[in-house]
Amino acid sequence: MITRYREYLEFLDKKLTKMFEAQKTFIKCKKGCAYCCREGEYPLSELEYINMMLYYNELPDDLKTRVDDNIINLLKKAREKMYECPFLVDGICSVYPARGIICRTFGLISFDEKEKKRIPFCVNLNLNYSEVYDTETQTLLGNAKDGSEPLAYNINRKFLRGSKVEKEFDIFFGEDKPLVEWLAQEDFII
Incomplete structure (x- = not known):
């Protein structure tokens, strides 16, 4: 199933690349920015989490040790609702190729379930769409000075991980939990 999920991610990434390219006038995301990784809940499906942990298990030992330290420190805290992603090391995602769907879509304007536009919070930091x-x-x-129009996309999790996607790619996303809850189930020494 992981192979089929990774095929889905390739498909999704191609679509998202086109969306980000169409909105490049408004997008300030770049390697090392990481505002979106510094305070969040990071909801992941079971399939996303398994894929991420498979990638994590292949990290070089020194990087894995740093991530382990981040995870242990996170789990020692009182399970805060918002926290820095433990996979963030020196401002860079250590599991970038296996990051969750929410991480892949962050930065674009999206629609919520009531079709209301959701602007990324980084707009308040003078970044995307500011x-x-x-x-x-x-x-x-x-529109921007160059005539570009800020567009909203249907990139909500229910759409991108719904039954239609599961059927088309023969995958099952499984249960949904915040990253910290998935990590709490692992055998990290606290």
Whole structure:
């Protein structure tokens, strides 16, 4: 099933690359930024988590030790709702090729279940979409100077991990939990 899931990720990444390219005027994401990794809940399906941990198990020992330390420190805390991703090392995702779907889609404007636009929080840090977003009124102001239009995409988890995807790619995402809950089930020494 992991092979089929990875095929799905390749398919999804091609679609997301086109979306990010279409919105490049508004996107400030770059290697080392990592604001999206510094405070979150990181919900993952069981399949996403298994894939991530398989990749993690292949990390070089020194990097794995640093991630282990991050995980242990996270688990020692009182299971805060928002936390820094333990896979973030020196501002870089140590499991980037196996990161979750939520990580792959972050940065784009999306629709929630009620088709309301969801603007990435980094707009408040003068990053993605900040040139065309009024933080006071919480509205998009229109097109960029180059005429580019800020678009919203249907990239919510229910759509990207729904039964249609499961059937088409012959995969099963399984249970959904925050990353910290998945990690709490592992045999990390605390």
